[in-house]
Amino acid sequence: xxxxxxxxxxxxxxxxxxxxxxxxxxxxxxxxxxxxxxxxxxxxxxxxxxxxxxxxxxxxxxxxxxxxxxxxxxxxxxxxxxxxxxxxxxxxxxxxxxxxxxxxxxxxxxxxxxxxxxxxxxxxxxxxxxxxxxxxxxxxxxxxxxxxxxxxxxxxxxxxxxxxxxxxxxxxxxxxxxxxxxxxxxxxxxxxxxxxxxxxxxxxxxxxxxxxxxxxxxxxxxxxxxxxxxxxxxxxxxxxxxxxxxxxxxxxxxxxxxxxxxxxxxxxxxxxxxxxxxxxxxxxxxxxxxxxxxxxxxxxxxxxxxxxxxxxxxxxxxxxx
Amino acid sequence: xxxxxxxxxxxxxxxxxxxxxxxxxxxxxxxxxxxxxxxxxxxxxxxxxxxxxxxxxxxxxxxxxxxxxxxxxxxxxxxxxxxxxxxxxxxxxxxxxxxxxxxxxxxxxxxxxxxxxxxxxxxxxxxxxxxxxxxx
Numbered sequence: 001x002x003x004x005x006x007x008x009x010x011x012x013x014x015x016x017x018x019x020x021x022x023x024x025x026x027x028x029x030x031x032x033x034x035x036x037x038x039x040x041x042x043x044x045x046x047x048x049x050x051x052x053x054x055x056x057x058x059x060x061x062x063x064x065x066x067x068x069x070x071x072x073x074x075x076x077x078x079x080x081x082x083x084x085x086x087x088x089x090x091x092x093x094x095x096x097x098x099x100x101x102x103x104x105x106x107x108x109x110x111x112x113x114x115x116x117x118x119x120x121x122x123x124x125x126x127x128x129x130x131x132x133x134x135x136x137x138x139x140x141x142x143x144x145x146x147x148x149x150x151x152x153x154x155x156x157x158x159x160x161x162x163x164x165x166x167x168x169x170x171x172x173x174x175x176x177x178x179x180x181x182x183x184x185x186x187x188x189x190x191x192x193x194x195x196x197x198x199x200x201x202x203x204x205x206x207x208x209x210x211x212x213x214x215x216x217x218x219x220x221x222x223x224x225x226x227x228x229x230x231x232x233x234x235x236x237x238x239x240x241x242x243x244x245x246x247x248x249x250x251x252x253x254x255x256x257x258x259x260x261x262x263x264x265x266x267x268x269x270x271x272x273x274x275x276x277x278x279x280x281x282x283x284x285x286x287x288x289x290x291x292x293x294x295x296x297x298x299x300x301x302x303x304x305x306x307x308x309x310x311x312x313x314x315x316x317x318x319x320x321x
Numbered sequence: 322x323x324x325x326x327x328x329x330x331x332x333x334x335x336x337x338x339x340x341x342x343x344x345x346x347x348x349x350x351x352x353x354x355x356x357x358x359x360x361x362x363x364x365x366x367x368x369x370x371x372x373x374x375x376x377x378x379x380x381x382x383x384x385x386x387x388x389x390x391x392x393x394x395x396x397x398x399x400x401x402x403x404x405x406x407x408x409x410x411x412x413x414x415x416x417x418x419x420x421x422x423x424x425x426x427x428x429x430x431x432x433x434x435x436x437x438x439x440x441x442x443x444x445x446x447x448x449x450x451x452x453x454x455x456x457x
Contacts (some may be wrong), residue, residue: 288331
């Protein structure tokens with residue numbers, strides 16, 4: 001399922017090997033392996049606290065790993081951090097900015113740090129984002145703040161862009177606008193984007209690859225399409241007993257009603273159907289799954305394995321049951 | 322022609338786009354030689370990764386539904402598709418089989434299904450004719 005493994009080092013914008021980070025007793029990132037091909041968009045999908053931000057901060061060099069290696073754009077992050085930073089754009093979760101500066105001032109300020117600042121690009125972005133140059137940062141709307149952050153990350157034409165929950169807290173109109181701007185930038189040859197989000201729809205729309213993260217670990221990396229191809233829900237009238245079905249290959253979840261069952265299966269194929277057939281389930285209805293459903297069922301299945309969640313979900317049970 | 326995609330739908334986005342382009346052509350909402358939006362523009366309009374649009378366009382091109390004119394953009398093919406009649410019938414039969422199986426699964430009566438087929442076909446032909454008559 002790890003379709004990214006076929007890329008060689010030279011073709012990767014990000015290569016992470018066995019990356020780990022502790023905070024005292026807490027393991028925030030746990031042995032992560034990840035390769036992001038140049039020119040692709042990778043969506044990092046996970047709930048709050050899954051470790052996405054910690055991972056991204058390590059990729060930026062803001063946090064030192066407890067263990068593991070990071071290569072960005074083919075260079076070792078430990079050895080060439082400054083050189084790498086010139087070629088990476090970053091929007092943090094908290095969107096830190098100097099509140100007392102005006103938009104104009106913060107542009108000039110940031111420009112001073114980047115010899116590869118592209119004035120024309122910056123001007124184009126200011127115009128496209130319709131930013132009020134004379135306003136102070138603290139007077140800006142959330143949407144405009146987010147736009148300033150994005151502009152600062154893009155104005156020196158970085159090869160790689162890291163976005164940590166870029167649209168969280170933005171209203172739907174602003175969010176859409178933000179996405180469109182990111183998409184416009186993706187259109188540029190060779191630029192790589194890694195963005196983290198818990199808004200599944202965004203990942204569905206714009207990611208080439210999605211990495212599902214939970215509890216510090218990466219559960220899977222694949223294209224959105226491959227995920228959807230390999231997961232199915234099968235629906236049928238309840239006949240067989242539940243314990244038997246619990247052994248279905250690739251089972252992620254069971255949804256049980258009085259006369260009806262739905263199984264979520266991973267790695268779905270002919271074999272799955274044959275197994276079901278041999279256990280009394282004939283010609284079930286096959287339901288394609290949205291990324292959100294795949295995400296929720298995958299994460300819950302993993303948590304169940306680790307003993308952190310209950311057994312199967314029961315729905316629509318009568319009060320008398 | 323407006324395309325509406327549903328990211329949460331189990332069908333990959335590029336396939337949704339392809340289907341809608343083909344449907345628009347069948348219904349006369351896209352005319353032969355009409356220009357399609359650029360990959361980048363459509364990506365922005367739909368808020369979707371440009372690679373997805375590029376893929377849809379590429380596959381549509383392979384199927385002969387659209388073609389690229391160097392430096393000018395992408396256009397709907399002229400007289401119908403370049404695929405052989407046999408290839409086209411094969412594709413159509415695949416879609417038809419899926420629909421029929423679905424209908425049987427839903428417990429529909431074959432006579433009802435056939436009647437529905439006839440109605441839909443008539444509606445589409447009328448719509449196409451209507452577009453042509455309006456001199457588009």
